[in-house]
Amino acid sequence: MNLLQFLSGRLVKGVLVLFAIAVLNFFLIRAAPGDPAQVLAGEAGAADAQLLEQLRERFGLNEPLLTQLWIYIKGYMTFDLGFSYRQQQPVLTLVLDRLPATLLLTGAAFVISLALGVVMGALAARRVGSWSDSLITALSLVFYATPLFWIALMSQIVFSLKFGLVPNVGYETIGANYTGLARALDIGHHLILPAMTLGLFFTALYARMMRASMLEVAGADFVKTARAKGLSPGIVSRRHVARNAILPVVTLAGLQAGQLVGGAVLTETVFAWPGIGRLMFDALLQRDYSVLLGVFFMSSAMVVGFNIITDLVYRIADPRIEAAS
Amino acid sequence: MNFLKRFCRNRGAVLGLVILLAVVAFALLAPTLFPQSPWRPVGRPFLAPFTMERFPLGTDTLGRNLASGLVHGARVSLMIGVVSTLVALLIGVPLGAAAGYAGGFVDDALMRFTEFFQTIPSFALAIVLVAILQPQLGSIVLAIGVVSWPPVARLVRGEVLSLKSREYVQAAVTIGQSTPRIIFSQVLPNTIAPIIVMGSLMIGSAILLESALSFLGLGDPNLMSWGYMVGAGRTRLLDAWWISFFPGFAIFLTVLALNLAGEGLNDALNPRLARGRE
Numbered sequence: 001m002n003l004l005q006f007l008s009g010r011l012v013k014g015v016l017v018l019f020a021i022a023v024l025n026f027f028l029i030r031a032a033p034g035d036p037a038q039v040l041a042g043e044a045g046a047a048d049a050q051l052l053e054q055l056r057e058r059f060g061l062n063e064p065l066l067t068q069l070w071i072y073i074k075g076y077m078t079f080d081l082g083f084s085y086r087q088q089q090p091v092l093t094l095v096l097d098r099l100p101a102t103l104l105l106t107g108a109a110f111v112i113s114l115a116l117g118v119v120m121g122a123l124a125a126r127r128v129g130s131w132s133d134s135l136i137t138a139l140s141l142v143f144y145a146t147p148l149f150w151i152a153l154m155s156q157i158v159f160s161l162k163f164g165l166v167p168n169v170g171y172e173t174i175g176a177n178y179t180g181l182a183r184a185l186d187i188g189h190h191l192i193l194p195a196m197t198l199g200l201f202f203t204a205l206y207a208r209m210m211r212a213s214m215l216e217v218a219g220a221d222f223v224k225t226a227r228a229k230g231l232s233p234g235i236v237s238r239r240h241v242a243r244n245a246i247l248p249v250v251t252l253a254g255l256q257a258g259q260l261v262g263g264a265v266l267t268e269t270v271f272a273w274p275g276i277g278r279l280m281f282d283a284l285l286q287r288d289y290s291v292l293l294g295v296f297f298m299s300s301a302m303v304v305g306f307n308i309i310t311d312l313v314y315r316i317a318d319p320r321i322e323a324a325s
Numbered sequence: 326m327n328f329l330k331r332f333c334r335n336r337g338a339v340l341g342l343v344i345l346l347a348v349v350a351f352a353l354l355a356p357t358l359f360p361q362s363p364w365r366p367v368g369r370p371f372l373a374p375f376t377m378e379r380f381p382l383g384t385d386t387l388g389r390n391l392a393s394g395l396v397h398g399a400r401v402s403l404m405i406g407v408v409s410t411l412v413a414l415l416i417g418v419p420l421g422a423a424a425g426y427a428g429g430f431v432d433d434a435l436m437r438f439t440e441f442f443q444t445i446p447s448f449a450l451a452i453v454l455v456a457i458l459q460p461q462l463g464s465i466v467l468a469i470g471v472v473s474w475p476p477v478a479r480l481v482r483g484e485v486l487s488l489k490s491r492e493y494v495q496a497a498v499t500i501g502q503s504t505p506r507i508i509f510s511q512v513l514p515n516t517i518a519p520i521i522v523m524g525s526l527m528i529g530s531a532i533l534l535e536s537a538l539s540f541l542g543l544g545d546p547n548l549m550s551w552g553y554m555v556g557a558g559r560t561r562l563l564d565a566w567w568i569s570f571f572p573g574f575a576i577f578l579t580v581l582a583l584n585l586a587g588e589g590l591n592d593a594l595n596p597r598l599a600r601g602r603e
Contacts, residue, residue, distance in 0.1 A: 141581065150569070153559060161563045258444065280452065284456055
């Protein structure tokens with residue numbers, strides 16, 4: 001199977017997943033208590049009759065269920081995710097406005113947690129049972145059990161409110177009108193704390209995985225050979241063991257993309273980060289269901305896209321995978 | 326006996342169990358320790374912790390007793406953690422068993438279905454489900470169960486796949502036992518150990534999920550929960566840090582204890598794996 005076939009296969013699968021989510025959204029609207037038109041208007045009982053009638057007309061709510069489904073799916077196929085009557089804007093516009101901030105946050109958290117986790121796990125595996133191994137194992141247990149929103153608030157208290165090392169909330173300094181490099185640095189400064197807290201759980205996960213994977217690879221024959229021919233333990237551990245041990249960790253990391261997006265909702269809420277997670281929280285407060293479902297759809301699309309990219313990178317990086325499939 | 330000995334060899338597990346028992350005890354004693362509703366303001370707002378005997382952990386923005394909220398919240402967290410894990414098992418075990426035992430087209434279809442649920446961002450789905458079905462105990466438990474079952478299904482499927490070719494299963498087929506009977510009396514009882522281990526670890530994640538939902542305001546409005554309490558202290562972080570600190574720390578301790586105990590359970594139930602693990 002060549003790369004193009006593989007890619008188109010994955011794309012078809014991704015589209016099917018998104019189709020299923022559109023269908024799921026359709027039924028979710030009908031699962032809400034009350035008239036679907038009121039759900040779509042986003043204000044149960046308060047919307048005026050004219051708007052409700054308009055909505056019924058537009059979504060064919062007086063037609064049979066299958067026709068309604070067809071109208072709904074047709075909307076998604078033309079990138080129409082609905083309209084937010086609260087914010088008087090199409091949902092797609094709202095989501096796309098916020099998407100870059102979320103991509104930046106989740107991307108940064110992903111890179112930080114993968115790098116830290118791999119290094120920590122590799123260090124722990126080098127000397128099993130040593131104090132550094134115990135410390136890293138204990139730390140990952142702790143990170144693993146820490147509620148994300150809580151550690152976000154606590155680090156906000158310590159690092160920004162008490163010591164003022166980093167900004168408290170937001171994406172950039174309001175009113176500073178930085179441009180170019182100065183703006184990038186400013187955003188980076190705001191990004192540190194949210195990205196670190198979002199990455200904490202995943203750091204623990206990858207560290208544990210890397211440690212287990214290192215120990216597994218260390219028992220393989222080719223590692224014994226490398227030792228037997230007299231290579232130093234450091235070189236064996238870095239070049240032979242770590243390189244092979246990292247593969248399952250990257251696979252796991254790719255599969256965790258969905259979790260990362262979910263965590264972004266909490267992180268963005270705490271740090272007032274203007275991404276789709278914060279948009280989801282605001283929509284929640286206003287019971288703006290169209291936006292809620294739109295964000296759900298878009299975040300799923302993000303995960304699907306991310307999975308395809310991981311698979312692709314993976315296949316290019318490791319030719320053995322192609323041979324196996 | 327052997328089970329207890331193996332469990333106790335893992336010191337972390339024993340520590341976890343002790344913490345867990347303390348949390349359970351507090352949860353059970355909640356109505357005795359604090360008979361009043363944890364929602365009722367009982368003192369001046371913003372009382373600092375460790376200063377007054379009546380309010381050992383201080384009071385919150387509305388003058389509610391934090392210690393009382395914490396103890397009542399333990400009930401909610403533990404209950405939702407356990408019940409939603411049971412819901413996840415109720416969905417995951419039959420699906421996994423059916424996929425593993427039937428094989429072929431059924432297996433393919435069920436596994437695609439499982440993959441779908443693993444691909445979509447589970448927390449976002451939980452938010453949407455609870456928001457749409459309205460935040461109530463039932464919808465929260467359902468939402469957590471619905472987003473947590475895929476790993477169970479995969480685990481059970483794998484176990485069943487390896488069990489169904491064993492001789493005693495073949496023997497049961499030969500003597501003409503019906504398929505449901507074989508699944509329930511021959512196959513599933515042998516998958517119980519790994520299911521218990523996974524279930525115990527899932528309770529911790531379910532508690533984290535529940536607290537995150539109620540932090541966002543998606544908790545049952547009639548039940549005091551730790552996540553809600555953390556959220557309630559958000560606006561006064563600097564001058565009243567304790568309002569958010571204590572409930573969050575309670576979540577952390579409980580989940581940590583559950584994870585430690587779960588690993589001990591793993592050592593005790595799967596002794597063959599325990600030595601080779603990690």
